[in-house]
Amino acid sequence: MTQQERPVSAAVARRAELRERLLVAGRAAIEAGGLSSLKARDLAAAAGCAVGAIYTVFADLDELILAIGAGTLSALEGALESATGDAGAAADELSRLARGYLQFARAHETLWRALFEHRLGGRAVPAWFLEDQNRLFALIEAPLARLLPQEPPAARARLARSLFSAVHGVVFLGLEEKIAPTPAATLDAELERLVRAFAAGLAAESPAAQSPGSCAGSSSS
Amino acid sequence: MTQQERPVSAAVARRAELRERLLVAGRAAIEAGGLSSLKARDLAAAAGCAVGAIYTVFADLDELILAIGAGTLSALEGALESATGDAGAAADELSRLARGYLQFARAHETLWRALFEHRLGGRAVPAWFLEDQNRLFALIEAPLARLLPQEPPAARARLARSLFSAVHGVVFLGLEEKIAPTPAATLDAELERLVRAFAAGLAAESPAAQSPGSCAGSSSS
Structure with a gap:
């Protein structure tokens, strides 16, 4: 592993972690209120990120x-x-x-x-x-x-x-x-x-x- | 039939007619956009009645x-x-x-x-x-x-x-x-x-x- 790859790997790990937090939050939202209760704003709040950050891990x-x-x-x-x-x-x-x-x-x-x-x-x-x-x-x-x-x-x-x-x-x-x-x-x-x-x-x-x-x-x- | 029954019958007929217009409008709304597109305001407009009139024929x-x-x-x-x-x-x-x-x-x-x-x-x-x-x-x-x-x-x-x-x-x-x-x-x-x-x-x-x-x-x- 070269020195340049370290920050890239850290970014990848952060994104993977954010992805997991969003999945957990989304699953909880569906379980609580069904598919129609899934809103980007609420998801971001539950996952502790900005609304725009959702779209760095999901299209x-x-x-x-x-x-x-x-x-x-x-x-x-x-x-x-x-x-x-x-x-x-x-x-x-x-x-x-x-x-x-x-x-x-x-x-x-x-x-x-x-x-x-x-x-x-x-x-x-x-x-x-x-x-x-x-x-x-x-x-x-x-x-x-x-x-x-x-x-x-x-x-x-x-x-x-x-x-x-x-x-x-x-x-x-x-x-x-x-x-x-x-x-x-x-x-x-x-x-x-x-x-x-x-x-x-x-x-x-x-x-x-x-x-x-x-x-x-x-x-x- | 007594004289008093005439206006009652006319009111009944008007309500039956409004009921039918609302059913036709509601059916058309569902056919066009599914159940979620059925709104009281649009229905009343399509049937040519006030929103409140809907609830004189349907609970x-x-x-x-x-x-x-x-x-x-x-x-x-x-x-x-x-x-x-x-x-x-x-x-x-x-x-x-x-x-x-x-x-x-x-x-x-x-x-x-x-x-x-x-x-x-x-x-x-x-x-x-x-x-x-x-x-x-x-x-x-x-x-x-x-x-x-x-x-x-x-x-x-x-x-x-x-x-x-x-x-x-x-x-x-x-x-x-x-x-x-x-x-x-x-x-x-x-x-x-x-x-x-x-x-x-x-x-x-x-x-x-x-x-x-x-x-x-x-x-x-």
């Missing part, structure tokens, strides 16, 4: 919100990974993943809602954020590959996203009790039934499951 | 938004009813209903989104609005009753709402392309596959379908 508030979202996805991934295990039947693992998703949404409701409320207004989602998403979907693709070994990877990728969307719909409307009173135990049971029926129906689609008597059993291996 | 803007939502539900019901027919197999009808829901959401996207964005902030949803919702869910319960004849009505009602939520999740995230690029034909095909797999899986659950070889066939009749 705009959207980028900060995406970075907070990436943290939420990472926490979700951690929660779901601890719920997976490649020994069990595919339907069991899909059911564990759905249950894990519901538990995560319950435990981090405002941060989780912010993931879906935030819109980039026509700008493309950055590649690094899509990679974070794709790691999550890979957790669903793995049991689907065991359930449907002959499914082409592209179709399986779509299927994982459809199943995620379906589970998300049940969790989203269920937690909000938007269309019906939904006690926690009811929501748990309905989600379980949805995922089990979906997995059984998919297994029945596949050629391996067309032999008599195999539809209700463990066609995942 | 508050929430009640006006609910009335607009009831109109959206009624239009959705009409669209779905024209897509049903009690002759076909249950899975076919569930698939037609899901397709009808997707088509309606595409054709009336902002009004449809407003149904789910609007929150009453702790107040109970009025009974007349729940009745409108329940008529919609009855359209799903009918084919489910043919698919699962031994399902108790309360469980079937929950199942109809879960299936609705799942379809809603796929439509909602798919139209927004929130988690993946979703061309129209892909979304159509994924929704179809989800509903077919769900119906086949549910049929496989039921005792009538446990006999060998019946899982991939028409256990709905």
